[in-house]
Amino acid sequence: MNRINQVLSELKSQGRKALVTYIVCGDPRPEQTVQSMHALVEGGADIIELGVPFSDPMAEGPVIQKAHERALEHGTSLKDAMACVKQFREQDARTPVVLMGYANPVERFGYSAFAQAAKAAGVDALLTVDLPPEEALALDQELKANELENIFLIAPTTAPARTKEICELASGFVYYVSFRGVTGASQLDADEVAEKVSQIREVAHTPVLVGFGIKDASSAKAVGACSDGVVVGSALVNIMAQADASAEQINTQLKALVQSLRTALDEL
Numbered sequence: 699m700n701r702i703n704q705v706l707s708e709l710k711s712q713g714r715k716a717l718v719t720y721i722v723c724g725d726p727r728p729e730q731t732v733q734s735m736h737a738l739v740e741g742g743a744d745i746i747e748l749g750v751p752f753s754d755p756m757a758e759g760p761v762i763q764k765a766h767e768r769a770l771e772h773g774t775s776l777k778d779a780m781a782c783v784k785q786f787r788e789q790d791a792r793t794p795v796v797l798m799g800y801a802n803p804v805e806r807f808g809y810s811a812f813a814q815a816a817k818a819a820g821v822d823a824l825l826t827v828d829l830p831p832e833e834a835l836a837l838d839q840e841l842k843a844n845e846l847e848n849i850f851l852i853a854p855t856t857a858p859a860r861t862k863e864i865c866e867l868a869s870g871f872v873y874y875v876s877f878r879g880v881t882g883a884s885q886l887d888a889d890e891v892a893e894k895v896s897q898i899r900e901v902a903h904t905p906v907l908v909g910f911g912i913k914d915a916s917s918a919k920a921v922g923a924c925s926d927g928v929v930v931g932s933a934l935v936n937i938m939a940q941a942d943a944s945a946e947q948i949n950t951q952l953k954a955l956v957q958s959l960r961t962a963l964d965e966l
Contacts, residue, residue, distance in 0.1 A: 705792075716927025718745040719745075722766055723769060726948075737952045737953045747796045750800070779799075796823040804837065822846065886911035891921055895925050
């Protein structure tokens with residue numbers, strides 16, 4: 699069983715919510731990434747989303763855009779992201795890792811070659827922000843052949859018929875974007891999220907996780923109450939952005955924030 703399915707199944711049986719944490723590979727420096735991944739797990743993260751740096755991260759707000767820029771200054775690539783996952787696996791064989799990025803690097807790598815390399819590295823899933831379902835069939839076939847999950851986004855503006863199509867193709871979990879706009883904004887409306895998650899659940903065969911706008915214990919708890927879990931990115935990437943902080947200082951702060959999120963979710 700894929701690690702994502704195993705972890706989400708275990709959490710459901712325990713009556714607990716999933717905590718997914720996002721950082722960008724190579725930010726703020728390449729040697730930081732694997733250390734920070736372990737810090738996130740130590741804090742209580744259930745799943746890690748590792749951002750693959752891209753020159754035009756159109757779905758991201760300023761905080762994560764700058765993280766992509768910092769990572770690209772070091773030449774961090776898709777291959778580097780998979781290398782980080784492989785190194786992470788030397789100490790952690792359990793925590794699922796999702797590569798999150800844009801279609802161009804994967805297309806350039808080649809779908810078959812990418813899927814095989816990702817599986818060999820210990821990657822569990824791919825979330826391609828700008829690849830709609832109708833254009834993802836060839837990639838999906840290669841991912842499934844290598845036992846990798848294909849994560850899709852659903853937005854507040856997604857029509858019911860399209861939501862159903864996305865849910866039919868998605869595996870692992872469905873990622874609901876909690877509001878219109880880019881990552882890092884603060885327009886979260888828990889009541890609207892609850893209504894939309896309820897609609898998605900009517901057609902989804904996977905857990906429904908919610909991201910965008912979740913930055914602290916309060917927002918995590920509000921969204922966790924109506925979903926199967928939350929995804930937190932910009933608040934963590936803000937910590938990574940401290941140019942003068944040491945790796946130890948950054949990891950201590952990451953761990954503390956994740957612990958506060960984990961505690962809030964476990965109170966539900």
